[in-house]
Amino acid sequence: MSEERVMRQLTIRSFHCDKVEWGDSFSFKKDGSNYSMTLKKGIEEDLKKSSELFENLTIKILKPGEHHVKINSVMDIIPISVKALGKIGEGITHTITGVYVMLTGVDTAGRQICAFGNSDGWMDEKVTFNQPGTPSMDDYIILVDVLIKEGYATKRVGPDACHSACEMMCDPIRAFLKKFRDGDENERHVFKDLIHPGKKKVAVVKLVSGQGAMYDTHYMAKEPSGFTDGRSIIDSVGSPIILSPNEYRDGALRCLYG
Amino acid sequence: MGVGPSTKETTLHHFRDPLINLIAEDPDIDFLGVVIGGIPDRNVDKKFTGERIGAWLEAMRCDGAIVSEDSWGNSNVDLAAAMEAIGRRDIPQVGMVLIGTQGIVDQNEYMDTMVDTNHSESGTETNIVAENCMTMAEARKCVALLKLKMSRKYGHL
Numbered sequence: 001m002s003e004e005r006v007m008r009q010l011t012i013r014s015f016h017c018d019k020v021e022w023g024d025s026f027s028f029k030k031d032g033s034n035y036s037m038t039l040k041k042g043i044e045e046d047l048k049k050s051s052e053l054f055e056n057l058t059i060k061i062l063k064p065g066e067h068h069v070k071i072n073s074v075m076d077i078i079p080i081s082v083k084a085l086g087k088i089g090e091g092i093t094h095t096i097t098g099v100y101v102m103l104t105g106v107d108t109a110g111r112q113i114c115a116f117g118n119s120d121g122w123m124d125e126k127v128t129f130n131q132p133g134t135p136s137m138d139d140y141i142i143l144v145d146v147l148i149k150e151g152y153a154t155k156r157v158g159p160d161a162c163h164s165a166c167e168m169m170c171d172p173i174r175a176f177l178k179k180f181r182d183g184d185e186n187e188r189h190v191f192k193d194l195i196h197p198g199k200k201k202v203a204v205v206k207l208v209s210g211q212g213a214m215y216d217t218h219y220m221a222k223e224p225s226g227f228t229d230g231r232s233i234i235d236s237v238g239s240p241i242i243l244s245p246n247e248y249r250d251g252a253l254r255c256l257y258g
Numbered sequence: 259m260g261v262g263p264s265t266k267e268t269t270l271h272h273f274r275d276p277l278i279n280l281i282a283e284d285p286d287i288d289f290l291g292v293v294i295g296g297i298p299d300r301n302v303d304k305k306f307t308g309e310r311i312g313a314w315l316e317a318m319r320c321d322g323a324i325v326s327e328d329s330w331g332n333s334n335v336d337l338a339a340a341m342e343a344i345g346r347r348d349i350p351q352v353g354m355v356l357i358g359t360q361g362i363v364d365q366n367e368y369m370d371t372m373v374d375t376n377h378s379e380s381g382t383e384t385n386i387v388a389e390n391c392m393t394m395a396e397a398r399k400c401v402a403l404l405k406l407k408m409s410r411k412y413g414h415l
Contacts, residue, residue, distance in 0.1 A: 238296025
């Protein structure tokens with residue numbers, strides 16, 4: 001039986017952040033053995049102006065365990081990652097651990113931005129922590145909450161604008177994250193897309209939201225788990241696409257809203 | 259994300275999906291890739307997507323598949339359509355979805371091996387983010403069941 005073949009390699013370097021604060025400008029820098037992040041004061045005002053659909057936009061930095069807060073329905077939970085070399089699925093990705101972005105929203109009539117069922121309420125009662133898709137109890141959460149104009153909670157442009165604003169907050173952090181050098185990371189994981197000749201050929205099929213209006217999933221954005229330049233599964237009317245294992249685990253998918 | 263908060267797979271979930279990591283590291287499997295199908299609105303589109311998934315897997319000479327959806331209710335039509343299209347092509351498969359006490363609303367003879375992602379006491383959509391999402395435990399179950407089905411069909415792995 002012939003040897004395994006390596007089609008491509010993806011290195012994910014993770015940078016562990018254990019301090020998030022407000023500051024005069026954005027930054028993401030080495031702080032002891034880990035990293036610290038500052039968010040620019042006044043960014044909320046800038047983001048609020050980014051769409052005429054927004055009535056308000058607030059950002060809260062929640063420390064680890066600070067979960068007894070009122071939230072609107074959760075649209076998404078997002079890691080901050082950037083390509084340092086190559087494209088999605090190969091090369092090098094830098095990602096931040098220890099802090100994740102949670103995007104929530106509601107319209108001025110009180111309609112939560114969600115599909116069937118909403119998760120608004122006390123965060124500690126409405127989120128199961130320590131899951132693959134949620135922060136752990138030790139993680140910071142950057143809570144981005146958007147108030148949009150009445151009626152836009154159920155129109156595609158409303159949640160799209162929320163995700164776009166979220167991206168604008170992440171991009172300045174990505175610019176810092178991209179510049180770190182080999183060896184700066186806290187952890188490094190190397191993933192290979194392999195062909196195992198002679199072994200049973202297995203595919204994973206994942207069906208994801210794409211019904212229109214209230215549901216969408218994007219794939220293959222410019223940055224891992226990003227929004228900009230992602231393709232919409234609504235636009236392809238659900239037609240299947242194929243991702244390599246490495247593309248998938250390099251953040252090929254962005255979930256728009258519940 | 260999916261149709262309700264408890265089954266929603268977030269962007270973070272996809273970034274560190276247990277199922278993909280498990281299969282990619284399995285030396286007994288030649289992992290072809292991940293087929294992403296949408297859950298469109300109209301029934302005719304749901305059937306179209308399911309049928310195209312079956313055609314893709316046949317063209318890829320796929321020996322086995324794990325089919326999951328982070329949704330429930332009417333979205334089960336999409337899952338049933340995909341699993342029927344795969345099953346008609348005689349490709350061993352395992353499905354994974356929230357079943358709980360609410361069940362699967364659209365079923366067919368090809369959905370004979372299903373893994374339940376329910377973790378709630380009520381067995382329903384609970385509106386608690388990620389409560390009924392797949393974890394490594396369900397991922398392992400899917401891979402074990404698929405290997406069993408494949409070894410039965412092919413006589414070996």
